[in-house]
Amino acid sequence: MTMETGMQELLMEFLKTLPINIIIIILSAALGLLFAVLLTFVRLKRIPVISQLADLYVSFARSVPGLILLFIAYFGIPKVLPLIGLGTYVISPMHAAIISMGFYHSGYISEVFRPAYLAVEKSQHEAADSLGYTPMQKFFRIILPQMVPVALPGYGNALVYLIHDTSLIFAIGIVDIMGTAELSISRSYGINQILIYFIIALMFSAMCFTTDGLVRKLEKRVAIR
Amino acid sequence: MHVSYNQKEVLKGINLSVEKGEVVSFIGPSGTGKTTLLKCINYLEKPQQGEIQIGDLHLNYQSLSKQDTLKLRRKTAMVFQMFNIFKHKTVIQNVMDAQIAVQKKSKNEAYAMSLKQLEKVGLKDKINEYPSRLSGGQLQRVGIARGLALEPELILFDEPTSALDPELVEEVLKVIEDVAKSGMTTLLVTHEMDFAKRISDKVVFMENGHIVEVGTPEQIFEKSVNVRTRQFLKKIYAEQDQQKLNIKGG
Numbered sequence: 250m251t252m253e254t255g256m257q258e259l260l261m262e263f264l265k266t267l268p269i270n271i272i273i274i275i276l277s278a279a280l281g282l283l284f285a286v287l288l289t290f291v292r293l294k295r296i297p298v299i300s301q302l303a304d305l306y307v308s309f310a311r312s313v314p315g316l317i318l319l320f321i322a323y324f325g326i327p328k329v330l331p332l333i334g335l336g337t338y339v340i341s342p343m344h345a346a347i348i349s350m351g352f353y354h355s356g357y358i359s360e361v362f363r364p365a366y367l368a369v370e371k372s373q374h375e376a377a378d379s380l381g382y383t384p385m386q387k388f389f390r391i392i393l394p395q396m397v398p399v400a401l402p403g404y405g406n407a408l409v410y411l412i413h414d415t416s417l418i419f420a421i422g423i424v425d426i427m428g429t430a431e432l433s434i435s436r437s438y439g440i441n442q443i444l445i446y447f448i449i450a451l452m453f454s455a456m457c458f459t460t461d462g463l464v465r466k467l468e469k470r471v472a473i474r
Numbered sequence: 475m476h477v478s479y480n481q482k483e484v485l486k487g488i489n490l491s492v493e494k495g496e497v498v499s500f501i502g503p504s505g506t507g508k509t510t511l512l513k514c515i516n517y518l519e520k521p522q523q524g525e526i527q528i529g530d531l532h533l534n535y536q537s538l539s540k541q542d543t544l545k546l547r548r549k550t551a552m553v554f555q556m557f558n559i560f561k562h563k564t565v566i567q568n569v570m571d572a573q574i575a576v577q578k579k580s581k582n583e584a585y586a587m588s589l590k591q592l593e594k595v596g597l598k599d600k601i602n603e604y605p606s607r608l609s610g611g612q613l614q615r616v617g618i619a620r621g622l623a624l625e626p627e628l629i630l631f632d633e634p635t636s637a638l639d640p641e642l643v644e645e646v647l648k649v650i651e652d653v654a655k656s657g658m659t660t661l662l663v664t665h666e667m668d669f670a671k672r673i674s675d676k677v678v679f680m681e682n683g684h685i686v687e688v689g690t691p692e693q694i695f696e697k698s699v700n701v702r703t704r705q706f707l708k709k710i711y712a713e714q715d716q717q718k719l720n721i722k723g724g
Contacts, residue, residue, distance in 0.1 A: 372554065372556055372558040373558065373560060373561070375554065376560065377560075377572075379547060379552040379554075379558075380620070380621075381572065381576045381624075382572065382575055386576070391571075394562045474606060
């Protein structure tokens with residue numbers, strides 16, 4: 250096997266495993282967004298006990314490294330579920346990755362959404378209230394459109410962090426691009442190590458650039474003139 | 475309309491009735507509770523107790539449901555000191571939105587009504603501008619058009635010219651005067667004494683959360699026998715004279 254064909258094969262393997270990263274990114278971003286909306290709502294509503302728990306959760310999610318959350322999800326969930334009477338359950342590494350990354354992400358973006366909500370002036374609430382909007386109408390027609398431009402840059406940042414953190418998922422045995430790289434490096438006794446890492450770096454970079462570009466585009470569209 | 479209101483700190487038992495079509499101005503020192511009173515009427519401020527009646531709607535503040543609050547707010551419109559124009563919407567969208575959301579009008583109906591109101595306040599050529607491109611006086615006129623477009627039974631002006639540059643005050647007062655003369659029931663909190671005197675049917679002088687005196691403009695401004703009313707007016711007029719002197723001297 251010449252070196253060139255070896256490299257070609259490796260690139261093919263990378264392209265085959267890249268969708269695993271992309272799926273995990275998209276699903277944990279979606280899960281994170283959903284959960285962050287819920288969290289932020291509860292935190293802003295100041296419901297006794299529940300709001301404090303949500304605050305605590307956000308602080309926790311933001312203070313624990315992603316890798317550790319990943320291990321907690323992968324090894325912890327199968328141990329906890331029987332305790333609360335849900336029977337024995339072996340969690341797949343993919344599920345563990347999506348859950349832990351999603352929850353990790355939700356902590357970050359809840360801390361983006363909350364200040365964005367608070368950045369909308371009280372005068373805008375007063376005006377909508379005085380005109381007889383219901384709370385839902387007020388939120389969707391007046392408050393949300395003014396929150397989005399404030400939140401987008403921070404949200405884009407959080408997405409980039411999420412993409413970076415998926416480089417950890419090979420630690421629980423998922424063969425994504427990082428896993429492929431590690432396997433290939435150990436197979437070839439470390440030859441091409443630097444080159445392989447460089448390729449991975451480019452792939453993560455490409456994902457981040459794309460995300461950044463999309464967020465920028467959106468920012469331009471929702472900017473308040 | 476009848477407002478009674480009891481709150482230790484700000485308003486201490488207010489009782490007032492206003493006839494349909496009447497124009498009532500509230501004057502008095504800053505921090506007296508004039509704005510609070512106005513905001514209690516549409517429940518932006520929440521009185522601890524009291525009752526309100528607007529037309530056939532009779533409500534008790536202590537047992538106000540969410541539906542009651544909406545009903546109350548939909549009978550009134552408020553024009554704010556700081557304009558409170560929706561920043562992400564154009565002038566015409568500002569005026570249209572509540573008609574579509576709250577009154578369930580069609581877009582066309584709302585557009586026609588908005589255009590009519592914006593024409594009245596002299597902003598027909600600005601309908602597609604964003605608020606960031608308008609002057610304070612123009613923003614306030616959008617605010618008035620937005621309120622009028624909902625055809626409320628009662629319009630509340632909360633110091634509508636206090637945040638304006640002096641040269642813009644006149645254009646807004648002119649519009650308010652038109653509203654007042656159109657037969658709309660109007661409550662106005664203001665520091666523009668000459669204006670209040672000119673347009674009001676009734677003037678309310680408030681101090682420290684109490685209504686001190688209610689009367690016709692003539693009674694309050696010229697014939698008041700109340701010591702506090704006279705002191706307040708004397709002080710206001712002295713300040714105005716001082717300003718005029720400064721302008722001449724400067």
